[in-house]
Amino acid sequence: MTSPIKRIVIAGGGTAGWMTAAAITKLMGKNLEVVLVESDQIGSVGVGEATIPTLHIFHRLLGLKEQDVMAATNATFKLGINFENWHDKGKDYLHSFGFLGKDCWACGFGHFWLKGKQLGMAKDIGDYCTEHLAARQGRFAVLPNQDANHAYHMDATLYAQFLRQMAQKLGLKRIEGKISDVIQHDHNGHIKALTLDNGEHIEGDLFIDCTGFRALLIEQTLNTGFEDWSHYLPCDSAIAVQTKSVGEQPAYTRSIAHESGWQWRIPLQTRTGNGLVFCSKFLSDEDASALLLKNIKGEVLNQPRVIKFKTGTRRQHWNKNCVAIGLSSGFLEPLESTSIHLIQRSIIRLLQLFPSNGIKASDVNEFNQQTLLEMDNIRDFIILHYKVTEREDSRFWRYCKNMEIPASLKHRIDMFGDSGKVYKYGSELFGESSWVQVMMGQGITPKSYHPIVDMMPEPELEAFLGNIKTNVKRKVDSLPLHLDFIKHYCPSS
Ligand code: FAD
Numbered sequence: 001m002t003s004p005i006k007r008i009v010i011a012g013g014g015t016a017g018w019m020t021a022a023a024i025t026k027l028m029g030k031n032l033e034v035v036l037v038e039s040d041q042i043g044s045v046g047v048g049e050a051t052i053p054t055l056h057i058f059h060r061l062l063g064l065k066e067q068d069v070m071a072a073t074n075a076t077f078k079l080g081i082n083f084e085n086w087h088d089k090g091k092d093y094l095h096s097f098g099f100l101g102k103d104c105w106a107c108g109f110g111h112f113w114l115k116g117k118q119l120g121m122a123k124d125i126g127d128y129c130t131e132h133l134a135a136r137q138g139r140f141a142v143l144p145n146q147d148a149n150h151a152y153h154m155d156a157t158l159y160a161q162f163l164r165q166m167a168q169k170l171g172l173k174r175i176e177g178k179i180s181d182v183i184q185h186d187h188n189g190h191i192k193a194l195t196l197d198n199g200e201h202i203e204g205d206l207f208i209d210c211t212g213f214r215a216l217l218i219e220q221t222l223n224t225g226f227e228d229w230s231h232y233l234p235c236d237s238a239i240a241v242q243t244k245s246v247g248e249q250p251a252y253t254r255s256i257a258h259e260s261g262w263q264w265r266i267p268l269q270t271r272t273g274n275g276l277v278f279c280s281k282f283l284s285d286e287d288a289s290a291l292l293l294k295n296i297k298g299e300v301l302n303q304p305r306v307i308k309f310k311t312g313t314r315r316q317h318w319n320k321n322c323v324a325i326g327l328s329s330g331f332l333e334p335l336e337s338t339s340i341h342l343i344q345r346s347i348i349r350l351l352q353l354f355p356s357n358g359i360k361a362s363d364v365n366e367f368n369q370q371t372l373l374e375m376d377n378i379r380d381f382i383i384l385h386y387k388v389t390e391r392e393d394s395r396f397w398r399y400c401k402n403m404e405i406p407a408s409l410k411h412r413i414d415m416f417g418d419s420g421k422v423y424k425y426g427s428e429l430f431g432e433s434s435w436v437q438v439m440m441g442q443g444i445t446p447k448s449y450h451p452i453v454d455m456m457p458e459p460e461l462e463a464f465l466g467n468i469k470t471n472v473k474r475k476v477d478s479l480p481l482h483l484d485f486i487k488h489y490c491p492s493s
Contacts, residue, residue, distance in 0.1 A: 001358040002190065002205070002321060006033060009204030011179060011194060011217055013038030015048055015156050016326020016343045017210035018163040019058070023347045025170040026062050028354065036167070037194060037202060039178040045212055045307065045327065047240050048156040049266045049273040050078060050253045050337035053097050054429070056148045058344040062166070066142070067490040072162040073154035074268045077251045077482060079135035081336065083441060085257040088390040093441030094252065095336075097149040098131030100433045101468050107450035110436040111420050114449040116465045119458065125440065127469050129433070130476060135252045139479035142489065151337070153253065153266045153273070175202065179211070182221040190321040191217060206355070209324040213331070218314055218324040225315035226330070232383050232405060233311040234396070235261045235333055239289050240275040240305050243298035248272075251482045255335060256295075259283075259394040263295055264334065269486065271301060277333055280308075282396045309333075317371045318364045323350055330375060335385060338378050341429065345374060377428040380409040381438070388413065388442040413444065420446035 008024060010017050013036055021036045059069060069075065080096035087093065101109030109128065116122030126132035131149050134140050140150065168174060177196035185192045193203040209217035218224050230236060249267035256263045261278035276292040283291075289304050313330035317323065324330075325346045332338060349370055353363040387405050391397035405413075408425075415421050416439050422432045456464065480488075 001360050002355075004357050005205040005355055005359075007204045008032055008034045008206045008208065009194060009202055010034065010036040010208045010210055012036075012210035012212060012326070012328070013160065013164065013174070014044030014210060014212055014326060015160050015340060016212075016328070017208075018160040018167065019340075019343050020208050020210060020325055020347050021167040021172050022062055022163040022170075023058070023351065025167045025172045027351060029170050029172070031356070033173075034167075034171075035173045035175060035202060035204070037175045037177060037179060037196070040176060041178055044157070044160065046157055046305075047238070047273070047275065047307070048334070048340055049268070050081075050153055050264070050334065051151040052337050052341050052429075053149055053151045054341050054344065055151060058347075061348070064166075069159075069162065070152065070154070070486070071490040073152070073158045074270055075152040075154035076249055076267055076269055076486060077140050078151040078153050078253060079131045079140065079149070079251045081253045081255050082135075082250075083255050083257070083385065083438075085391075086255070086262075086385055086389060087441060087443045089393065093437065094126055094132055094135060095434060095437045095441065096126065096129055096132035096135055096252075097151065098129040098433065099149070099431075100125060100436060101128040101465075103432075104452065106452045108422065108432045108436065110422075110432070110440075111449040111453050112456075112461065112464065114420055114446060115453045116461055119461075121462045122465050125437070128465070128472060130472050133472055133476045134479060135250065137476055138250060138482050139476055140251050140482040141479050141485045150251075153268050155268060175200075179216060182217055184221065188320070189222070191221065205321065206359075207322045208350075209322055209328045210326050212327040213309065215314070215324065215328040217322045218317075218319060218328055222319050222322055224319045224324075226310070227312050227315055228310060229312040229332075229379060230310060232379065232403065233333060233386070234279045234281065234399065235277045236309060236311070237280045237285065237288065238275050238277045238307045238309070238333075239285070239292050240273070240307065241292060241296065241303075242301040243272045243274060243296050244301060245270050245272055246298040248297070249483055253337065257391070258291065260288075260396040262335070263292065265296075272296075272298060277335075279396055282394065313372065313375045316364075316368050317346065318350075318367045321359055323367070325350075329371070332375065332378055332382055335382050336378070336430075338382075338429070342374070342378070346371060373425075374429070376406075376408065377425055377430070380406055380412070381430050381434070383409055384413070384438055385442060388439065388444055390443055413439070416446055417444050418447055420449045
């Protein structure tokens with residue numbers, strides 16, 4: 001065990017650094033000194049604009065009002081992701097954040113829907129989910145006393161600035177400078193201090209590595225090790241470019257598959273974030289850039305920027321007195337917009353296991369086990385989109401269709417294909433509605449449904465399905481248009 005933690009040093013001020021800084025100063029700042037070092041010269045990765053609904057939990061913890069965050073970040077609402085050309089060219093499906101229909105004690109709604117579909121009583125599964133239909137129709141409103149199954153498209157740079165202002169108001173000390181060296185204690189290898197370019201030493205008891213892909217502390221200093229997942233997720237590059245909005249702002253992210261990867265389109269209030277994710281084995285940076293520029297609409301606002309990445313995870317996310325949060329901890333491509341969620345999960349986990357009285361191996365092990373499990377689950381969900389496809393029109397898609405996948409994912413695919421059942425691992429991020437939407441969207445039709453459905457007489461099944469569909473439609477019809485609601489909800493934006 002180490003001595004009590006009194007001073008925390010956060011290295012790096014991208015989204016991860018400022019989310020961590022805001023949370024620690026807000027929730028534990030009275031008992032701790034918190035310092036953040038960042039370098040304007042290096043800057044941040046500057047992407048990361050699509051989120052998922054769990055961000056509400058973080059904002060609630062920080063006492064942030066949704067309207068204030070949205071106004072500060074040029075945000076729109078997001079109800080899901082539309083996957084185009086993934087199952088096959090010309091086919092699309094929406095993975096919405098809502099829950100499908102109603103479950104019964106024995107099985108999920110998907111089983112009732114499957115039988116209804118076989119009998120010709122049910123149509124699109126999205127008709128049974130409010131968020132799904134609302135996304136398709138461009139309608140949305142935040143209603144009192146309702147679950148917040150919505151997320152945001154937002155400007156990541158503005159989000160970091162917003163959190164920075166908050167953290168600094170709460171007493172966080174920001175130090176501008178480039179970290180040139182990391183000094184370790186001789187006796188145990190723990191980090192003692194960061195040395196800046198100007199010679200200044202910044203000492204601390206606990207160090208949070210938020211230095212992005214550089215992983216300056218956790219890897220370059222502590223050599224923690226990296227588990228490479230690029231054989232499962234072969235995309236290794238992205239090109240990002242922003243365009244002026246041309247008035248197409250659906251309440252969902254668009255993910256459009258191309259021959260060697262996919263393209264995102266993320267609509268903010270006044271601009272659109274665009275990017276092409278691709279595998280450099282099959283597409284050069286130049287061709288990727290040309291493809292992206294060909295596919296986008298509206299005035300281009302910045303030079304296209306190539307970002308290289310390796311998919312995988314740090315073997316330990318907490319090593320000695322260093323916790324890696326954000327890109328320094330590993331990377332899963334942004335297909336399901338999970339990175340900011342993982343940042344928030346690591347922050348909350350650190351606060352739950354906070355080593356006020358000194359670092360204990362049991363806390364470190366718990367943190368690492370939980371983080372790895374969480375990353376494994378999300379990794380499987382992302383691989384699913386590539387593996388289950390009918391596309392064979394390029395070397396990239398033939399590779400994905402035929403690649404080996406983790407046994408955990410194979411089990412889930414087999415189980416769903418055989419019987420429509422979805423196996424859930426504890427409190428994992430993606431629930432049954434998400435797995436069902438993506439597995440069916442990618443083209444799996446289960447061979448059977450749960451036998452309990454046959455206990456319901458057919459006229460009752462028809463009424464059950466019909467009532468849900470009518471209620472969903474009635475609710476969505478009563479909602480305002482998404483953009484009209486934003487004008488009314490956060491007028492200062
Ligand atoms: P960075 O933003 O890179 O910040 C690193 C910080 O460390 C900077 O402040 C830098 O100045 C500092 N630093 C580094 N070295 C030094 C040094 N020597 N001295 C001083 N300071 C230093 N996530 C989502 O949730 N949704 C998305 O839609 C999404 N899209 C993405 C698209 C792409 C192509 C990529 C690559 C990522 C995407 N992400 C997305 C992930 C998201 O961008 C990151 O999780 C998030 O931005 C956090 O990054 P970070 O703060 O860890 O790193």
